[in-house]
Amino acid sequence: MKMNQKIAIVTGAGSGIGRAAALALLRDGWCVALAGRRAKPLQEVAGEWAVGGAALAVPTDVADPVAMRHLFDATVEHFGRVDLLFNNAGNGAPAIPLDELSVEQWKAVVDVNLNGMFYGIQNAFRVMKAQAPRGGRIINNGSISAHVPRPNSIAYTATKHAVSGMTKSASLDGRHFDIAVGQIDVGNADTPLAHRLTQGVMQAHGAVAEEPLMDVGIVGQSVLYMANLPLTANVLFHTVMATRMPFVGRG
DSSP: OOTTOOEEEEETTTSHHHHHHHHHHHHTTOEEEEEESOHHHHHHHHHTTTTTTOEEEEEOOTTOHHHHHHHHHHHHHHHSOOOEEEEOOOOOOOSOOGGGOOHHHHHHHHIIIIIIHHHHHHHHHHHHHHSSSOOEEEEEEOOGGGTOOOTTOHHHHHHHHHHHHHHHHHHHHHGGGTEEEEEEEEESEEOTTTGGGGGOEEOTTSOEEOOOOEEHHHHHHHHHHHHTSOTTOOOSEEEEEOTTSSOSSOO
16 A cells, blocks of 8 residues: 555445445545445456555445444454445335335335444444544435425335435534535436436326436436535535436426
8 A cells, every 4th residue: 555545434335336436536546345145346447556556345244333344344454444334235124105105114224324324434433533543424315305205205215315314414423523524415327226317207196208318327426426525525415417317397
């Protein structure tokens, strides 16, 4: 490692937004611990950077507090510190009426989107408070759903609204320890999960309509911008979306 090398942890790094953010950070010279439930996609990303040793694949279930502690400890053991957590991993439930949603489906979303986010924040504080130089940055993935719901999305929407509360609370608590906490809210990035939007998705007034997508690499660049700010500055909330997506307005 080079002197002053910056170290990041990215959860959900094997695909979609997490992968785009991890690649943006690696291309900018960061070292990145790649976390996700599936080892193969993580290893594929890490393999592109194997020569420089800048990427470390750490298979992790963010819903498991023991696994999340191991993720941070493994990162510190390998790289020496943690300067950034992109708290990105998320999960959704079927788009069904809320009275048909099972308790198991509800808990599965809460375990990843809410509990997993908390475990990330808590471990980042544990490490960032103790390291020297002290401090670091946390970027939580809130989603457009942190502001407005889609039809039949109560579990995902509730957890993403909760992420905004955790962002504000952690931002306040982090002030005294040089820990900057912010949130990125992404709308309609072209990932395998979101590509269905181009085939039509339920709107608030009941109609089904196609929605435009933006390149997921743009989200990676947004995370990189937030990550590279000095700790004396913070983007508390950052919204990036396809220009023509139906976010603002009535419907």
